[in-house]
Amino acid sequence: MVVLRKLLTLVPTVLLVSFLTYLLVDLLPGDAATQLAGNDPQEETIRAIREDLGLDKPLLIRYVYWLGDVATGDFGRSYRTNQPVLEAIGERLPITLQLGLMAMLFALFLSIPLGVLSAFKANTPIDKTITTVSFGLLAVPNFVMALLLLYVFAVELGWFPPVGWTRLTADVGDNLRRSVLPALSLSIGQLAVYTRLLRTDMIATLQEDFVAMAKAKGLPTWRILFTHALRPSSFSLLTIIGLQVGGLIGGAVIVEQFFALPGIGRLLLESIQQRDLIIVQGVVLFIGLTTVLANFAVDLVYSVLDPRIRRGSTRTA
Amino acid sequence: MARPVQPDVADPSPDDDRPPTEPTELAAPAGVAAAEIGIASGAAGGAAILMPDAPRKKRRIFYFLALGWLAVVVFTAVFADVLPLADPNFQVIRDRLAAPGEKGYILGTDNIGRDLLSRLAFGGRVSLIIAFTAVIIGSLVGGAIGLTAGFFRGWYERIVMSFVDVLLAFPALVLLLALVAFVGQSLRTISLVIGFLAIPAYARVARATTLAVSQREYVLAARALGAKSSRILFRELLPNVALPVVAFGLVALGLVIVAEGGLAFLGLSVEFPTSTWGSLIAAGKNWVRESPHLALIPSVVMLLTVLSLNYVGDTLRSRFDVRESAL
Numbered sequence: 001m002v003v004l005r006k007l008l009t010l011v012p013t014v015l016l017v018s019f020l021t022y023l024l025v026d027l028l029p030g031d032a033a034t035q036l037a038g039n040d041p042q043e044e045t046i047r048a049i050r051e052d053l054g055l056d057k058p059l060l061i062r063y064v065y066w067l068g069d070v071a072t073g074d075f076g077r078s079y080r081t082n083q084p085v086l087e088a089i090g091e092r093l094p095i096t097l098q099l100g101l102m103a104m105l106f107a108l109f110l111s112i113p114l115g116v117l118s119a120f121k122a123n124t125p126i127d128k129t130i131t132t133v134s135f136g137l138l139a140v141p142n143f144v145m146a147l148l149l150l151y152v153f154a155v156e157l158g159w160f161p162p163v164g165w166t167r168l169t170a171d172v173g174d175n176l177r178r179s180v181l182p183a184l185s186l187s188i189g190q191l192a193v194y195t196r197l198l199r200t201d202m203i204a205t206l207q208e209d210f211v212a213m214a215k216a217k218g219l220p221t222w223r224i225l226f227t228h229a230l231r232p233s234s235f236s237l238l239t240i241i242g243l244q245v246g247g248l249i250g251g252a253v254i255v256e257q258f259f260a261l262p263g264i265g266r267l268l269l270e271s272i273q274q275r276d277l278i279i280v281q282g283v284v285l286f287i288g289l290t291t292v293l294a295n296f297a298v299d300l301v302y303s304v305l306d307p308r309i310r311r312g313s314t315r316t317a
Numbered sequence: 318m319a320r321p322v323q324p325d326v327a328d329p330s331p332d333d334d335r336p337p338t339e340p341t342e343l344a345a346p347a348g349v350a351a352a353e354i355g356i357a358s359g360a361a362g363g364a365a366i367l368m369p370d371a372p373r374k375k376r377r378i379f380y381f382l383a384l385g386w387l388a389v390v391v392f393t394a395v396f397a398d399v400l401p402l403a404d405p406n407f408q409v410i411r412d413r414l415a416a417p418g419e420k421g422y423i424l425g426t427d428n429i430g431r432d433l434l435s436r437l438a439f440g441g442r443v444s445l446i447i448a449f450t451a452v453i454i455g456s457l458v459g460g461a462i463g464l465t466a467g468f469f470r471g472w473y474e475r476i477v478m479s480f481v482d483v484l485l486a487f488p489a490l491v492l493l494l495a496l497v498a499f500v501g502q503s504l505r506t507i508s509l510v511i512g513f514l515a516i517p518a519y520a521r522v523a524r525a526t527t528l529a530v531s532q533r534e535y536v537l538a539a540r541a542l543g544a545k546s547s548r549i550l551f552r553e554l555l556p557n558v559a560l561p562v563v564a565f566g567l568v569a570l571g572l573v574i575v576a577e578g579g580l581a582f583l584g585l586s587v588e589f590p591t592s593t594w595g596s597l598i599a600a601g602k603n604w605v606r607e608s609p610h611l612a613l614i615p616s617v618v619m620l621l622t623v624l625s626l627n628y629v630g631d632t633l634r635s636r637f638d639v640r641e642s643a644l
Contacts, residue, residue, distance in 0.1 A: 016480070020483060020484075135627070138627060139571065141575040141619065142579075147616060151609055253490055253583070284492075
């Protein structure tokens with residue numbers, strides 16, 4: 001019931017996202033017909049191509065047609081290679097997905113212990129070191145991070161290959177070795193955000209009565225921190241993780257370009273350079289929908305984690 | 318909206334004298350957010366989760382160090398023409414790839430013998446022009462939208478804010494790429510596009526502040542005295558909303574510098590041969606084996622600048638935050 005109601009609120013958002021995506025490409029100068037017509041375009045050829053592609057109809061009609069196609073899984077075909085857009089996305093997606101997941105895992109794996117430690121030792125030198133370092137990391141753009149990692153670990157130490165990609169299915173070891181530096185460069189900024197956020201929330205939770213109660217019962221400190229206090233402190237973290245999906249994809253464009261990885265970001269950049277509008281449109285829509293759905297998913301997980309929200313909403317439903 | 322509601326935003330940091338954090342949906346760091354100029358998270362940005370409660374005196378030292386660095390950066394960018402710097406595009410092939418300090422070049426030279434120091438100064442000028450233009454556009458338009466949305470509420474607020482939310486849901490770098498690639502790469506279009514993308518984040522900050530300020534006694538008093546909406550809006554709310562928005566502007570400057578850097582890195586920022594900090598880093602990347610200083614020095618300059626902006630912005634925010642002085 002709750003899920004259904006939330007699904008309904010998703011509809012206008014998705015429509016708005018798709019319409020903006022459509023507008024984005026539709027309003028931009030540089031019409032596909034002039035591109036397709038070749039080097040020495042004749043007025044008539046252009047007009048014929050426009051008619052053929054339906055580019056001569058009014059905006060809203062074009063949008064509805066396009067939306068219908070998209071809803072049935074037809075994102076169109078590349079103007080250049082004639083490859084279906086979805087297929088092009090599908091080919092590149094696993095790489096970006098792997099990169100994003102690894103980055104998120106790295107970030108969580110490090111930030112949860114650090115954030116908890118920082119809160120537990122609040123206002124001690126340990127806490128101050130952690131907060132100061134993460135404040136500094138916030139200011140590091142991911143291309144600078146990528147550059148530093150590349151310089152230290154690939155050029156100076158030679159631990160990792162500098163650029164290039166091997167498919168996971170081709171060679172697992174090589175794939176992992178090649179994905180560590182890109183994933184790390186993506187994760188550093190997240191790491192900083194997560195740590196600081198968790199620290200703030202955790203400090204608040206540690207003031208609660210139930211924590212004092214657990215302490216009074218003589219439970220070991222690590223159990224109080226990780227089983228009692230972590231869950232109620234993780235809501236802002238969760239929200240931010242959902243929001244970071246967008247940031248991760250944005251960062252992936254830069255990191256994939258930097259390390260020469262053939263992911264979604266690279267696809268977007270290449271098609272922008274080649275003015276392959278239909279691919280640009282498809283990728284932007286795909287990314288927009290992914291971020292909207294990620295936020296939606298976080299919304300749902302929320303109610304699982306926090307029973308107060310669940311009960312609250314069923315009562316009003 | 319798919320955006321989850323932040324439970325209990327009220328005051329997650331009872332332990333210190335900082336302002337309560339912004340709703341987390343606004344929290345995002347300048348760095349990560351290379352992408353996110355304003356982004357989703359963009360907003361109240363780095364600021365939301367910033368510095369811990371260092372002793373006041375220590376904070377003040379960092380504050381003045383940060384201000385000093387920013388003053389140096391702005392000064393060299395503004396007076397680059399007058400300062401005794403080499404022509405940023407003058408090539409001395411004989412001196413190519415000089416290390417810092419070598420052959421009389423303070424910061425060395427690049428692969429075709431151009432003076433890195435002077436390229437940094439002139440590059441900073443382009444980066445700063447873009448950053449200031451974008452932030453001014455974002456804060457004026459976004460501020461106006463947020464102020465009116467927070468004041469008038471109702472359907473107007475709902476419509477405006479759902480557009481804002483959808484725009485924020487898009488990864489900003491992706492939008493930026495798409496827009497810039499098609500509208501062109503001149504200084505003007507890039508500043509305008511980044512400014513446009515900064516609007517939603519500002520709208521959120523301004524709206525959040527307006528909502529908080531409208532509850533204050535003096536606003537209620539003004540209303541009770543029969544003040545017109547326009548008077549309340551301009552005389553009571555505007556001055557109080559403006560300060561936090563300006564403080565956020567400093568953090569936003571950092572976000573924009575990073576965003577432009579990302580764009581330059583992808584080869585989509587201002588066109589050759591104008592250098593920006595981002596394009597210096599991108600160019601230096603190709604020489605990282607032979608002359609690491611080419612990429613590292615501009616990186617450090619950009620980093621220090623963003624760090625200082627974050628720090629000063631954060632400090633000002635905590636000074637201006639209305640909720641800190643809540644009754």
